[in-house]
Amino acid sequence: MPAKELKITPIKNGTVIDHISNGLALEVLRIIGAHTLDKDSTVSVALHVRSNKIGWKDIVKVENMELSPRKVNAIALIAPTATISIIRDYKVREKRSVDLPERIVGVLKCPNANCISNQPEPIESEFEVTNRHPVILTCAYCDRETSDFLHHLA
Amino acid sequence: MSLHGRDLISIRDLSREEIEGILAAAKKMIPYAEGTKVLHTLADKLVAMAFFEPSTRTRLSFESAVHRLGGNCITIADASVTSMRKGESLYDTIRMLSSYADAIVIRHPNEGAARLAARASDRPVLNAGDGAGQHPTQTLLDLLTMQEAFDTLSGLRVVLLGDLKFGRTVHSLAHALALFGCEIVLTAPPSLALPDPARRRLEHMGAHIREEADLRRAIRDADVLYVTRIQKERFGDETEYREVAGSYHVDADLLRDAKPRLAVMHPLPRVGEISPEIDETPHAAYFRQAFLAVPVRMALLDAILAGGRKGG
Numbered sequence: 121m122p123a124k125e126l127k128i129t130p131i132k133n134g135t136v137i138d139h140i141s142n143g144l145a146l147e148v149l150r151i152i153g154a155h156t157l158d159k160d161s162t163v164s165v166a167l168h169v170r171s172n173k174i175g176w177k178d179i180v181k182v183e184n185m186e187l188s189p190r191k192v193n194a195i196a197l198i199a200p201t202a203t204i205s206i207i208r209d210y211k212v213r214e215k216r217s218v219d220l221p222e223r224i225v226g227v228l229k230c231p232n233a234n235c236i237s238n239q240p241e242p243i244e245s246e247f248e249v250t251n252r253h254p255v256i257l258t259c260a261y262c263d264r265e266t267s268d269f270l271h272h273l274a
Numbered sequence: 275m276s277l278h279g280r281d282l283i284s285i286r287d288l289s290r291e292e293i294e295g296i297l298a299a300a301k302k303m304i305p306y307a308e309g310t311k312v313l314h315t316l317a318d319k320l321v322a323m324a325f326f327e328p329s330t331r332t333r334l335s336f337e338s339a340v341h342r343l344g345g346n347c348i349t350i351a352d353a354s355v356t357s358m359r360k361g362e363s364l365y366d367t368i369r370m371l372s373s374y375a376d377a378i379v380i381r382h383p384n385e386g387a388a389r390l391a392a393r394a395s396d397r398p399v400l401n402a403g404d405g406a407g408q409h410p411t412q413t414l415l416d417l418l419t420m421q422e423a424f425d426t427l428s429g430l431r432v433v434l435l436g437d438l439k440f441g442r443t444v445h446s447l448a449h450a451l452a453l454f455g456c457e458i459v460l461t462a463p464p465s466l467a468l469p470d471p472a473r474r475r476l477e478h479m480g481a482h483i484r485e486e487a488d489l490r491r492a493i494r495d496a497d498v499l500y501v502t503r504i505q506k507e508r509f510g511d512e513t514e515y516r517e518v519a520g521s522y523h524v525d526a527d528l529l530r531d532a533k534p535r536l537a538v539m540h541p542l543p544r545v546g547e548i549s550p551e552i553d554e555t556p557h558a559a560y561f562r563q564a565f566l567a568v569p570v571r572m573a574l575l576d577a578i579l580a581g582g583r584k585g586g
Contacts, residue, residue, distance in 0.1 A: 261386025
């Protein structure tokens with residue numbers, strides 16, 4: 121790769137989240153829980169990078185970590201254009217787009233403050249994807265619809 | 275599809291055919307609900323009434339329904355005397371109840387509580403109202419009242435008046451009216467209008483739906499005027515409440531130009547929305563509506579617990 125394109129350093133093992141909608145990298149870091157990572161792991165963030173695919177994008181690289189399905193779902197909600205690459209020994213071993221499943225569990229809080237899922241009950245929040253373009257989720261408990269995911273991440 | 279062993283959480287759990295089946299069974303239950311005939315299909319059954327919010331009609335009509343079918347009830351009528359006061363979760367409370375009773379009827383102030391109860395219980399759960407959410411058995415008795423008055427549901431023009439935002443009965447009812455091809459006329463103050471997602475869902479079903487702010491104009495060609503209570507606590511300002519409440523008062527003068535067969539309905543309790551002078555007119559359907567709660571709930575309990583035997 122020519123040096124002038126090397127915006128952030130390569131990682132040996134870990135995950136690269138690319139094609140994040142411009143301005144949302146810090147939210148992705150929050151989902152990943154970057155502050156909880158191994159102290160020897162590097163986290164690199166590139167903001168406002170040119171992209172042929174989506175115009176401008178953000179990139180997040182996290183060393184020594186692979187994302188849980190739950191975190192991938194959360195990223196899919198706020199950054200549906202993102203791609204996730206698993207890096208092992210500096211090579212991309214797996215690359216995929218984020219994809220919304222039919223049900224989203226434990227990722228968002230229901231925006232309805234009076235929903236039973238916001239009470240101290242031994243349950244997780246649960247939403248059904250009732251529309252994909254644009255994405256609309258419906259609470260499996262109270263039926264409230266939401267399309268504002270950024271402000272309701274659990 | 276049989277209702278035996280099923281939960282009833284939302285009116286959306288039922289198809290039009292299932293609703294028609296329940297209404298037909300409920301109609302046959304009327305003499306049993308009146309006590310002129312006797313039925314014991316629930317003789318070996320115990321139904322738990324889990325009421326975590328005040329209720330008069332809903333709880334008593336459910337209890338009447340169980341007793342009229344020869345069954346027995348155990349009742350939580352006041353959540354403050356249960357272990358929930360010590361911090362026990364609703365989930366655990368329902369899980370325990372489901373090991374005592376054959377079915378659970380729940381009313382709770384939080385939306386989605388009935389859905390949670392259905393997950394916690396391995397016995398059928400019937401939603402008797404969850405917050406501003408669903409109240410499917412109220413919808414069924416509303417439909418039976420209309421069907422009894424007009425011999426049909428399809429094509430009726432129904433005015434929904436009052437609090438269309440927080441009133442749980444109207445959301446369930448509007449869905450059912452749309453299923454039966456009724457024309458829905460919405461009359462509400464702007465601050466209590468039907469929420470957009472609810473309206474979108476109705477439109478998605480192909481509902482004939484329109485708004486009419488002028489109540490007198492709304493009821494001119496209406497078959498049913500469905501009045502809901504405007505709750506004072508929803509207004510920050512007492513003056514605003516008085517203006518709104520006053521503009522939706524149903525009295526003899528308002529009904530002067532209405533169809534002679536217009537049925538005025540109300541889930542009750544009424545707090546000044548309908549003048550007592552309407553009570554003795556042919557328009558008053560709300561007391562009949564309150565009675566029909568019993569045969570409807572009998573039909574449901576019978577279908578869910580006894581598989582509909584003898585009741586159908």
